[in-house]
Each structure stands twice: as structure tokens, then as C-alpha cells.
Amino acid sequence: MPESSAFAPQYASIPHRDHTAELGMWVFIATEVLLFGGLILAYLVYRHAFPQGFAEASRHTEIVIGTANTAVLLTSSFLVAWAVEIFSPDTARITTWLLMGAACLGLAFIALKGVEYSKEFGEHLVPGIDFQFAGPRGNSIQLFFIFYFVATAVHALHMLIGIGLLIALAMICRKAPTTRHHTALHSAALYWHFVDVVWIFLFALIYLPGRSSS
């Protein structure tokens, strides 16, 4: 990778530049942890207040789609980690394919989420637009679905940004990738894995409660 001025004057070396980029990504991820942390705090408070309502609401979510989407995201993270690992000018083609594969899995996630949203709309489970639930726990179930839509929509927005990053990097890395591209890919990969981690917890909080009772 021939590049003499690959780093800005404030850095002493390429590893110094890369280390700085990595620390910067972790600071960004810390802010994101607190963004989703606030949502999860609200969820935990209301779940503690309305345990039965939240369990009943959770049984109305589509666990098959949720589980499939978790597997899709885990696989896409694996492809990105693989691309970061083998990144070099000799493997530019396969790196591009891995990143495009990961982006396609991301789009599959979004598509399945769309199917799920339309099913919930059909079942009148969308607070603020069309929410009807007969029964004593209607209000707490509505609270659950407010959390569900806000959290999954914020997560889906992060997915769309990540998909854009992966496609852009796949295009850039196709020809003569440099260490700068590797750093950019590594930063985008950290973001993508973080979005995956958020989903792991959203999945456990949204789809799993209340399954063992009816």
C-alpha cells in the first residue's frame, strides 16, 4: 500500500491515525448507547409497572420475523467482520462482495420489518394512527407498542445509515484499496456491529417476554 502522506499532520504514524479513529468511534458509540439506553430505561419502568400488559403485548409481536431478522443481522455482522479481517489490495473483489452481501442482508432486515409493520397495522396495533385493543390491559399494551415502534424505527434508521455506509465502502474498496479505506471500513464495521448489539437487546425485550404463559 504505497502512500507517504496517508495521515494528517497531527498524527505521528498510520497506526496513530487508526487508533484515533477507533477511539473516536467508541466515543460516538457511547453516545448511541445512551440514546438507546434512555429508551430501554423507559421500557423497563413501564414493564415493571405493567408486567401482565407487557407480556400480553409481547405475544402479539411476530416472533418468527423477529428471530429471522436477528439471524439476518448476526450473519451480516459476520460478513462485515470477515471483510475487515481479509482486507487487502489482493482481496478487493471478495471484500466488495462481502460488503454488498452484508448490505443486502441489511435490506432484507428492513423488508421483513416492513412486512411486520404492515401486519401490525392490519391488527390495529399502531398507537397514534390506528390502535384498538379490547380488554382491560389496552392502555399498557398501547404503551408497549409505543416503545416498540419508536425503538424499532430508530433502530431501522440506524440500519439505513449503515447500509448506505456499507454500499459506499464496497464501491470505494473495489479498486486499489489503501490503509485509509481499511480505517474507514473498520469504523463503519464498529458502527454496524453496534447496531447489531442494539438489536440483540431489542429482540430480547420485544419478542421474548410472555411466551411461556398465555
Added chain:
Amino acid sequence: MTQWRPPLSLIGAWLVLLALLALTVTLAYVPLGAGNAIVAMSIGTIKAGIVAAIFMELRHRSGLTLVFAGAGLFWLGILLWLGLMDFLTRT
């Protein structure tokens, strides 16, 4: 031509993550009372730990990077601890 192959650690992590997903979905249907929530969150934490350690390469990092990565968790801990203390201790 082996330079494009993924390291075994990545394949292993991916397969373990999928296995844990299957396990957590299965256990969600087993009546454990309050244990269901603990199992779901514990398995979620293990999955997140695998992603952080292997996919995000934290197991190869040391010192400053771990401090920066841990900072988010530290603040999250404060947020959840102080935020939930009132609600969990009300009678």
C-alpha cells in the same frame, strides 16, 4: 489462495451466536416464571459480549480502547441504576 478465508474465530463466533439465538427462543417458551426475563437478558448479554469481543475485536485491544469502549457501559449503568432505583424500591 487462503487469504480470503475467514478466520476460524469469526466462523465460530457466528455459529455460537446463531445457536444462542435458537436457545433463547426455545427457553422463552419454557415456563420459568421470573426466570424467563433473567434468561433472556443473560443470553442477550452473552451475545453482545461475543460481538464486542470478536466482531468488534475488543479481545485484541488493551488500555485506552477498552476504557473508551467501557465508558458507554459505565454511563449506561449509571442511567439504569439511578433511573430505576425509585421505581424498583417503591412499595
